[in-house]
Amino acid sequence: MAENFERQELNDRLSLIESMIAEGRRTTESWGWTFVLWGVAYYIAIAWATVGHSYWAWPVTMIAACVATVVVSAVKSRNRPRTKMRHAIGSIWAAAGISMFLLFMSLGISGRLDQHIMMAAVGAMLGTANAASSMILKWKMQFACALVWWALTVFACFGKGNALTIAFLAALFFCQIVFGIYAMICDARRRRMQGGIQGAANA
Amino acid sequence: MPELPELNPVIHGKLRLALLSLLVGVEEAEFTWLRTKTGSTDGNLGAQLQKLEEAGYVTVEKRFVQRKPQTLYRMTEAGRTALSEYVQALKELLGGAIGA
Numbered sequence: 654m655a656e657n658f659e660r661q662e663l664n665d666r667l668s669l670i671e672s673m674i675a676e677g678r679r680t681t682e683s684w685g686w687t688f689v690l691w692g693v694a695y696y697i698a699i700a701w702a703t704v705g706h707s708y709w710a711w712p713v714t715m716i717a718a719c720v721a722t723v724v725v726s727a728v729k730s731r732n733r734p735r736t737k738m739r740h741a742i743g744s745i746w747a748a749a750g751i752s753m754f755l756l757f758m759s760l761g762i763s764g765r766l767d768q769h770i771m772m773a774a775v776g777a778m779l780g781t782a783n784a785a786s787s788m789i790l791k792w793k794m795q796f797a798c799a800l801v802w803w804a805l806t807v808f809a810c811f812g813k814g815n816a817l818t819i820a821f822l823a824a825l826f827f828c829q830i831v832f833g834i835y836a837m838i839c840d841a842r843r844r845r846m847q848g849g850i851q852g853a854a855n856a
Numbered sequence: 857m858p859e860l861p862e863l864n865p866v867i868h869g870k871l872r873l874a875l876l877s878l879l880v881g882v883e884e885a886e887f888t889w890l891r892t893k894t895g896s897t898d899g900n901l902g903a904q905l906q907k908l909e910e911a912g913y914v915t916v917e918k919r920f921v922q923r924k925p926q927t928l929y930r931m932t933e934a935g936r937t938a939l940s941e942y943v944q945a946l947k948e949l950l951g952g953a954i955g956a
Contacts, residue, residue, distance in 0.1 A: 663950050669870065670877045670943060676893055677881030734885035 677734065684742075685836025687722055692829025694718035699822070711761070715754065742786050749782040769809050772821050776806035779828070794835065798828040861945035864938055866911045871896055871904045876939045879914060879931040887927040905929060913938055 694714050701710035756774060760766035780802035787795035805824045809817060867873055874894050879885060891901050908914045913935030917928045 660950065663946055666868075666870075666873060667943075667946055667950070669874055670939075673874045673877030673893070674881050677878045677885075734882035734889050736882045740883075 677736070683729070683836075683840045685833045685838075685840055686725070687746075688829045688833030688836060690721060690725075690833075691718055692825055692833060695825050695829065696822075708761075712758065719750070719754075738789060741789055745782050745785045749778050753778050768817065772817060773806050773809035775821075776802045776804075776809060776824070780806060783828070794832065798832050801828050861948050863945055863949075864942050866907065866913070867938055867942045869904065869907075871900065872908055873942075875901075875904060875908060875929075876913060876931065876935060879929060880936060880939060884917075884928045884930045887929070890929065908935070911938075 694717070698711045698714035701707060701714065753775065757766065757771065760770065780799045783795050783802060784799035787793070787799060801824050805820055808820050812820065867876060871894060875890060878890060878893055887901070887905075890896075890905075891898065894901065896904075905914065905916070909916055911934075913932060915930050915932055917930070919926050919928070
């Protein structure tokens with residue numbers, strides 16, 4: 654009886670260690686909202702550029718999305734611990750964002766930006782960033798998004814006209830909006846489960 | 857008969873064990889985050905963190921961010937080693953001796 658109690662006690666200690674280590678490392682997953690935000694920003698920019706025929710559509714929308722991302726993430730990350738994983742993933746996305754901004758801004762100003770180059774480059778960079786993040790997080794769903802972006806890159810080099818636009822809009826919908834909402838649902842589910850873990854340390 | 861390993865009493869307390877396990881996965885963590893994750897009270901948490909600090913398992917840094925005080929905790933190498941040895945000892949105990 655006493656031995657069983659002691660064994661249970663030691664097993665509880667091991668479970669506590671595992672759950673707390675996992676809890677500390679899970680902080681990087683709550684970035685679903687950024688996917689949705691950037692997906693919506695792309696749609697706004699495309700609609701504005703198509704309907705309004707404005708040269709300012711892309712730079713204004715992208716800068717606004719960038720500012721919103723920085724402000725919201727600063728507020729959300731308050732009181733959160735700094736982890737190596739979060740730092741690594743944040744660096745990948747920041748580097749991809751800066752590369753895309755410089756590339757498209759320069760191509761736009763020089764007048765060499767066309768639909769094929771833009772979609773191929775967006776697909777390649779978002780594919781790279783999603784693939785790198787998914788490998789760090791071991792998240793198959795995000796790797797599927799990387800595959801979709803890479804497929805768009807190849808298609809952008811060979812496809813034409815409306816088919817290319819539809820493929821781009823579909824990739825945006827699935828890899829930004831749908832994946833972002835899925836990530837947010839995972840995060841909410843995890844937070845609900847977290848309630849059970851909290852308090853175990855004081856039991 | 858092989859001698860059973862002893863469990864480190866500093867780490868064995870549930871709250872201290874939870875704190876070290878949380879800190880092992882992060883570079884640094886704020887007091888408020890540790891409080892949220894463990895569901896502990898300020899007084900109890902502060903006392904347990906002080907014990908870990910006295911044992912040399914965590915370091916503390918106090919600073920002001922936008923005029924608000926912030927207390928950050930980091931795990932030391934000694935803390936990592938101690939936690940690793942504790943886990944090893946737990947596994948050895950569970951592995952055979954208790955049920956034998």
